[in-house]
Amino acid sequence: MPVADLGPEIALIAGASAALLLAMVLPQQRLGWCLAPALAALAVAALWAFAQRSEARLTFSGTWALDGVTLWARLMIVVATALCLILAPRWFARDRRHGEFYTMTLFSALGAIAMAGAADLLQLVMAVLLSSVTGYVLAAWHRDWALSVEAGMKYFLIGALANALLVIGVILVMGMAGTSDYAGLKGLDVSSPLALTGLALIVSGLAFKLGALPGHAWVPDVAEGAPVPAAAFLTVVPKIGAALALYRLVHLFPDAEMLRPLIAALSVATMSLGNLAALWQTDVRRLIGWSSVSQSGYALMAVAVADLAPGALPWLIWFLAAYALANVTAFAVVAQLRGRTALSGYAGLARTRPAMAAALIVAFLSLVGIPPLIGFVGKLGLFLVTIDGGYAWLALAAVLNTVVSLFYYARVIAPMYFADPPGAPPATLGLSSHAVVVLCAGALIGVGIGSSPFLAEALATVILP
Amino acid sequence: MLTLAVLLPFAAAALLAFAPVPAGASRAIAIATAALALLALVVVWAGFTPGAGFQAVTEAPWLPALGVAWRVGVDGLSLPVALMSGLLFVAAIAWPMEREVNARQYYAWFLFLEGASLGLFLTLDLLLFYVFFDLSLVGMYFLIGRWGHGEAQRAALKFFLYTLAGSLLILLAIIALVLMTDPLTFDMRELIALQPVAGMDVRAGLILLGFVIGFAIKTPLFPVHTWLPPAHVDAPGPASAILAGVLLKMGVYGLARIAMQMMRETFAAWALAIGIVALISILWGSIVAFAQENFKRRIAYTSVNHMGYAVLGIAVAGSAVTGHEAARDLALAGAVVEMVAHGLITGALFLIAGAFWARTQDYELDHYGGLAGNAPRMMAAMGLASFASLGLPGLASFVAEVQIFIGAFAIWPWLAALALLGLIVTAALFLGMLQRIFFGDRPPALDGFTDLTRTEGCILAALLALVVLIGVWPAWLLDMIAAGPALAFGGG
Numbered sequence: 039m040p041v042a043d044l045g046p047e048i049a050l051i052a053g054a055s056a057a058l059l060l061a062m063v064l065p066q067q068r069l070g071w072c073l074a075p076a077l078a079a080l081a082v083a084a085l086w087a088f089a090q091r092s093e094a095r096l097t098f099s100g101t102w103a104l105d106g107v108t109l110w111a112r113l114m115i116v117v118a119t120a121l122c123l124i125l126a127p128r129w130f131a132r133d134r135r136h137g138e139f140y141t142m143t144l145f146s147a148l149g150a151i152a153m154a155g156a157a158d159l160l161q162l163v164m165a166v167l168l169s170s171v172t173g174y175v176l177a178a179w180h181r182d183w184a185l186s187v188e189a190g191m192k193y194f195l196i197g198a199l200a201n202a203l204l205v206i207g208v209i210l211v212m213g214m215a216g217t218s219d220y221a222g223l224k225g226l227d228v229s230s231p232l233a234l235t236g237l238a239l240i241v242s243g244l245a246f247k248l249g250a251l252p253g254h255a256w257v258p259d260v261a262e263g264a265p266v267p268a269a270a271f272l273t274v275v276p277k278i279g280a281a282l283a284l285y286r287l288v289h290l291f292p293d294a295e296m297l298r299p300l301i302a303a304l305s306v307a308t309m310s311l312g313n314l315a316a317l318w319q320t321d322v323r324r325l326i327g328w329s330s331v332s333q334s335g336y337a338l339m340a341v342a343v344a345d346l347a348p349g350a351l352p353w354l355i356w357f358l359a360a361y362a363l364a365n366v367t368a369f370a371v372v373a374q375l376r377g378r379t380a381l382s383g384y385a386g387l388a389r390t391r392p393a394m395a396a397a398l399i400v401a402f403l404s405l406v407g408i409p410p411l412i413g414f415v416g417k418l419g420l421f422l423v424t425i426d427g428g429y430a431w432l433a434l435a436a437v438l439n440t441v442v443s444l445f446y447y448a449r450v451i452a453p454m455y456f457a458d459p460p461g462a463p464p465a466t467l468g469l470s471s472h473a474v475v476v477l478c479a480g481a482l483i484g485v486g487i488g489s490s491p492f493l494a495e496a497l498a499t500v501i502l503p
Numbered sequence: 504m505l506t507l508a509v510l511l512p513f514a515a516a517a518l519l520a521f522a523p524v525p526a527g528a529s530r531a532i533a534i535a536t537a538a539l540a541l542l543a544l545v546v547v548w549a550g551f552t553p554g555a556g557f558q559a560v561t562e563a564p565w566l567p568a569l570g571v572a573w574r575v576g577v578d579g580l581s582l583p584v585a586l587m588s589g590l591l592f593v594a595a596i597a598w599p600m601e602r603e604v605n606a607r608q609y610y611a612w613f614l615f616l617e618g619a620s621l622g623l624f625l626t627l628d629l630l631l632f633y634v635f636f637d638l639s640l641v642g643m644y645f646l647i648g649r650w651g652h653g654e655a656q657r658a659a660l661k662f663f664l665y666t667l668a669g670s671l672l673i674l675l676a677i678i679a680l681v682l683m684t685d686p687l688t689f690d691m692r693e694l695i696a697l698q699p700v701a702g703m704d705v706r707a708g709l710i711l712l713g714f715v716i717g718f719a720i721k722t723p724l725f726p727v728h729t730w731l732p733p734a735h736v737d738a739p740g741p742a743s744a745i746l747a748g749v750l751l752k753m754g755v756y757g758l759a760r761i762a763m764q765m766m767r768e769t770f771a772a773w774a775l776a777i778g779i780v781a782l783i784s785i786l787w788g789s790i791v792a793f794a795q796e797n798f799k800r801r802i803a804y805t806s807v808n809h810m811g812y813a814v815l816g817i818a819v820a821g822s823a824v825t826g827h828e829a830a831r832d833l834a835l836a837g838a839v840v841e842m843v844a845h846g847l848i849t850g851a852l853f854l855i856a857g858a859f860w861a862r863t864q865d866y867e868l869d870h871y872g873g874l875a876g877n878a879p880r881m882m883a884a885m886g887l888a889s890f891a892s893l894g895l896p897g898l899a900s901f902v903a904e905v906q907i908f909i910g911a912f913a914i915w916p917w918l919a920a921l922a923l924l925g926l927i928v929t930a931a932l933f934l935g936m937l938q939r940i941f942f943g944d945r946p947p948a949l950d951g952f953t954d955l956t957r958t959e960g961c962i963l964a965a966l967l968a969l970v971v972l973i974g975v976w977p978a979w980l981l982d983m984i985a986a987g988p989a990l991a992f993g994g995g
Contacts, residue, residue, distance in 0.1 A: 406667075408641060409634035415566075418630075422569075422678050430679070437671040444667055445660070448644075452656050456648050490566050497568050 043097040043104055045090070046083035046112050047148055053079020054144035061137020069137040070127030076140040080120045087112035094500045100219045101158035103286075106499030110355045111154030111282050115275050118362045119147040121474055122271040125373045128468040129267050139179065143271055146172035153247065153279030154286075157503065159208045159218040159240075162283060166204060166247060169276050170197045176268040177260045189263030193256040193272075197246060200253045204243025210236025220290055221503040228294050237297060240287060241304070247280035249273065250308040250334040258315070261327025266377050269323065270369030273330045274362045281337045281358055285351060288344040289501055302342040302432055309335025309439040316446045323379045325446060326368050329405060332443060333361050336436055339420050343427025350427065352496035353419030356489070360404065360416035363485070367401035367478035374471040375464050384450060386459025391466070395454045397479035402447040404482045407440060412486035415493070505575040505625045506561050508543040508589070512536055512618035519611035526606035530596075533610035537596045537617060541589035544621075548586060553579060554985035557627060557692060566630075570681075570688035574627040579984045580759060583839055584752055585624040587846045590969075591748045592617040594962045595741035598854055601861050602650060602739070609650055613741075616642035620749045624756060629677050629689040632757070636673065636721075639750055640666050643742065651737040652860070658733040665730035669720030673757070676713030679706070680765065694765045707769040714762045715777060722754030722810045725784040735803035736866065740857015743799070747806050748850035752842045755813045759838070763821040770821040778818035778915060782922050784811035789928035797866045798936055799856045805892060805932070806849055808925055809900075813841040815922060816907040822914050834910025837903050839984045844891070844899035844973060851888045851966045855881065858959055862952055868936065873945030878954040882941045884963045889933040891970045894926055898974035 041048070056075035064071060093104045102108075123143060130136035149169030156162040174197065178190020212218045214233035215226050228234060246253025261269050284301070291297055312332030319325040340354035371394050372378065388395040404413030417440070424433040466472065485492065515536040519529050547559045560576035577585065596613050600606060619642055623635035640663055648659035681689055683699035700707035720727045735743050758777075763770050770777075788807030795801040816838030820831045858881065860866065875882050891898035904926070911919035955963065973980055 403641065409637050414634075414637075418674070418678075421675060422682070425675065425678050426682055430675075433675055433678075437668075437675060440671055441664055441668040444664055448660050448663065452648060452660065455645065456656050490564070490568070493566065493568055 040097055043090075043093075043102065045086040046116075047151060049079050049082040049086060050144050050148045050151075053082075054141040054148075057140040057144070058138060061135075061141070064137060066134060067131075069133075069135075070131070072137045072140045073123060073127050076123055076144055077120055079144065080116045080123075084113060084116045087116070094502060096157055096221060096502055100221050101161045102155055103157040103220070103502045104155075105502040107282050107286065107351070107501050108151075108155040110496065110499060111278060112151055114278050114355075114359055114362060115147050115150050118274050118278070118366055119143060119271065121366050121370070121478065122267050122274075124474050125267040125270065125370060125467075125471050128470060129265060129373055133179075136179075139176070139268075142172050142175055143268070146176060146271070147275055150275045150279030153276070154282035156283060156286075157220040159212060159223075163205055163208055165279070165283075166243065167201060169247060169279065170201055173197070173272055173276065176272060177264040179265050179268055180263075183263070185263035186265070187263075189256070189259040192259045196253055196256050200243050200246030203239045207236040207239025207243060211240065220286065223290050224503050226291070228291050234294065234296060237287070237291065237294060238300060241284065241297070241300060244280045244284050244287070245304060247276045248284065248334045248337070249277055249331050250338060251304050251311060254308065254311070254331045254334070257331050258324045258327035261330065262321060262323045262379065266323075266369055266373040269327075270366050270373070273327065273369070274365050277330075277334060277337070278358050278362060281334075281341065281354065284338075284341050285344050285354060286501070288341055292345045298342050301338055302429060305335045305338035305342055305432060306435045307335070308332065308338065309436060313439050313442045313446070317442070319446065320381045321379050322381055322384060322450060323372060323377075325381075325450065326365070326372070329443065329446070330365055332439060333365075333405065335439070336417065336420055337361070339424045339429070339432050339436060342432065343423050343429055346427035347423035348426075349419065349497065350423045351501055352493070352499050353416070353423050355496050355499065356493060357416035357420050360412040363478055363482055364401045364404040364413055367397055367475060367482060368405075370471055370474045370478060371398045371401070374467050374475055376467055378464055381450065381453070382460075383464065385453040385457040387454040387464070390459045390463035393472070394475065397475045398454065399451050400479045400482050402451060404486070406444050406447055410486050411482050412489065413482070415486055415489045504543050504547050505559050505577065506573070508540045509575065509618055509622040509625060511540050511543070512614040512621070516611045516614035516618065519607050519614065524607055526603070529607040529610045533596045533614055534593065536614055537589070537593040540617065540621060541586075541593055544586050544589045547577060548582060548983070551577070551582060551983070553982050560627065569630070570686060570690065571630045572628055572690070573631065574690060575625045576627045577625060580839060581624045581756070583843050583980060583983055584756055584846075585621055587843045588620050588624060588749045588752070590966075591744065591846055591850045592620070594850065594854065594966055595744045597958065597962055598741045598744075598857065599861070599956075599958060600650070600739070600741075601857055602652075604650070609646075612642050612646050613745075616646065616745065620745075620753075623753055627691045629681065629691055629694065629761070631689075632691075632761075633670065633674055633677060636670050636753060636757075637667075639753065640670065643746060643750060646742045647734060647738045650739045650742065652739070652864075653737040654733070655737040658737040661730050662734040665720055665727070669717040669727075672713045673717035676710045676717065677761075679710045679713070691760070691765070698765065698767060700766055701768050707766060708773070711762060711766055711769045711773060714758070714766075715773075718754040718758045718762070719780065720754070721757070722751055722814060723807060724780050724811065724814060725787045725807065728784070728788075728807050731807065732800050732803045735853070736797060736799050740854055740860060743853040743857065744850040747803070747853055748846035751806060751810055752846060755810060755817065755838065755842055758814065759817045759820075759835075763817055767821070771823050774818045774822035775915065778815055778822070778911075778918055781811045781815040781818055782918055784808065785815065785922050785925040789925045789932065793928055793932040796868050798868050798940070799853070799866045801932060801936060802849065802852050802856060805929060806845070808929060809841065809845045809849070809892070811925070812904055812907050812922070813838045813845070815911060815918075816841060819907070819910045819914050827913050830910045830913030833906045836981055836984050837906030837910060840899070840973070840977065840980060841903035841907065843980065844903050844970065847966050847970050848888050848891045848900060851884065851963055851970075852892065854959070854963065855885050855888065858955060863949070868939045870946060871940045871949065872943040873941070874949065874952055875941040876945070877949070877952045880955045880960055882937075884955065884960070884967060885940070886937055887967050887970070889937055891967075891974070893930040893933045896974075897971070899970045902973060902977045
């Protein structure tokens, strides 16, 4: 077996085990040291993945695709996970047993990578389950805080249902097609009602991980109740894996008659619902959660036109990267402000904590898609491929939604920048989260302007089979 | 040189945003930067040959995969508007702040806005055009929301939402237009030469509709002008001057540069409809302005009226692929002069309105009267600007409007005749405003009303001197525009 093909994933497992062993021997106030093996594992995984960048083949008997999609998923997920983990030691400083948090997060990241890399339906199921099971724990980490437990519970209940649907869907498709590996499924006729039902069920199972309709209801609760590092992780990392897995699915059955319209409809419904629900939120974390639902809707635009427009895949990747960076920035600001969540708590922040306010404004404007931030480049690409693929009405719906979304982002930006601070400056978490905020906000601007080399790389992305 | 004019304000804005510069020094830096940017434009003007296509062109790759690059250059359409913008920014930045809070950030945002505005007029890349279009919204949003008064945040948000909706429609239209080219290019010169949607029907119409609605919101034209009055009333005076003087021109400029030049056939097919929308804006703007008791709001509505003339000029210029060339050139030159004239005149009027606010915090006409004795210089400035705005011969607007009307009479006589009604209403509303502010009995509360300070007087004198100069000797401006067939077809 070509074990080295899975080097990055094995590095994550090794890192997770090391963190767990370390957590067993360290005293409580030193548990943050578990960050070191976790970051080391992530660095090894990134380098290993980069070393495999020119590979394009199926491996492990055709269950794992070692191609451009996997490469980008690995890189994006590893970077996003590292940024989220750096927030953790200070956040959990008083938590009694947070050493396992790093292990759990690494396993969850592994699940997300496996979703994107799966080239077999059963492998996909395993990946979704790994990502879900660890996710429930991460969401409910603050077990003596009702909101956190509620978030975990809701995540679990919706997840259990969605995963069941996914498994049923996989079985239907396998039963009708006679095989579960993508190389065998590619281009197969799936016009029978049972197979189509199966596909629809798979889509709804992945929509849960993506945070899109019909499995979206957990996102705002997790954003509000989960520990902020976990919230940042759960709204970003599984989404990257799920969006790419969905893309692979559409790429497998480009001619399945109802797949594209279904995804387009889900896309419109998701972005509209997310935006409308976010409109009057008075809780910033919930607001970011709903905005993250609407962003899933935008991502689905590129999935709907998969293979119809030549640039659909690279632009999806770029949009996901832009979204991940902006969302992590927003949550990092919330973390740096010690989880401050009431909208009124943000009044006058530009006066008391100018760097945090500026970073949050940049993150929100990037999510809107204001140039020259990276979010603009991503959204521009989405519009481009959607119109090119013949779904101009979808682009129009996204435009309307973008205008609506500006309204609620402005509801946070306006008091931050225009109002007077009510009292003493808000307490902050520490240097590491400050550094994450500054780094991410700088990247939102810098990578936005300097998109070109990355984009050239993404445009060459290969997808198998 | 053009790149310098765009990037210098951005660099200075970044400096002011992050470096702890004291208020006085930041004001000096801002004025110096704006003056340098204007100087760079004047240098380009000195080497400019009228009617010889795009000049002073610079290119550098940005997103080669999409055919996007940093491209700047000027022709007879963009240079006059850019020069006017550069001048108006110097005036608005040098104008004293209404509320002296957070001066460093105020000037930083102003410079940011200047970079975006000049970039929009100078760029030759359609995507950069959109980038600057959006950045101007961000800059203006923060200026209104932070330094405005009254319901400033509400007005700022309304402005941002409305114009973002417009700009995203423009983005969709740009994408749809560019997707017609192969390989993809966002180069304006190539798009003008290629005419990518020529010969198409429905798709071209939809793309044009996207551009027209998007630019109509920005211009603004009836019925999507409703963001304008609150934004103006609650904005600080200098920001209002920029909003009216520079940002509204982006709509007209875009309509001319993109819709008219890049989609010649489609634009010609729909020119009459655009002309009718312009006519409604002319009449509606003047009549509604007449009914306003708040004089800043009154001036704001006259912008709807004046931009109507400019759009009418563009509609006439693009009305047919062939025929009536002379009349169409005249109308196009008129539209460009109208943009410059309106920028100078309305910029001056809004600065004066800012001076009133700084003294009384009041815009209600009923609360004023008899100020001729207290403030003769202010009366002179406001009187001259008002007369210029209503189109008195010998002043800049007259030159513009005469050319637009002559052009329009040649193509659609009935439409031009109806549009003339707007002139009469405008005259009535400006004369009424002057009379109620400066004549009659002075309310006792205004006894301490002071005249224009020297700074204010000098700035207004410079702007209004140009208005008179264009009025009595328009040849230099018309030469620069050189509206020939080359301009109507791009790159004149």
